[in-house]
Amino acid sequence: MSDILNTTEFLILKSIQFQSGNAYGVSIRKELKEKVGRSFSYGTIYTTLRRLETKGYISTRKGEKSEVRGGRAKEFVRINGLGERVLTDTERMLNSFGTTVVKPQVAFFEFVKRLSFILQSPNASFNSRHFPVVLKN
DSSP states (O other): OOOOOOHHHHHHHHHHHHTTTOBOHHHHHHHHHHHHOOOOOHHHHHHHHHHHHHTTSEEEEEEEEETTTTTEEEEEEEEOHHHHHHHHHHHHHHHTTTOOOSSSHHHHHHHHHHHHHHHTSTTEEEETTEEEEEEOO
16 A cells, blocks of 8 residues: 555545646635535645645646736646555545545545534544544543
């Protein structure tokens, strides 16, 4: 098994996968807000994108410059083979806990919403490095 993604890496990589090569920071943030119900800061998104790129899970390409963007170009991200593999390994690990999060894809985002609710419990703790919830006794 390869590296297991932390929660933020997993969500962002999943969003990139859903967007099929048309993902960029703003679209990733918007999709996560819509599907997970959580607002990630741009700093979190771009820091995670750089980490995923450093690990070799994504590649980037520059789009056309735009006056609307102050002459800057969008930076599109695409998941590559290694990224697909680590995403699959992470999903497999999550599924081993008995929660179906892979298909349909919407089920994953529903799972995350429910997980967020569980984590609000005073008897739950969460380590973002490892996705599963740990209930305190």
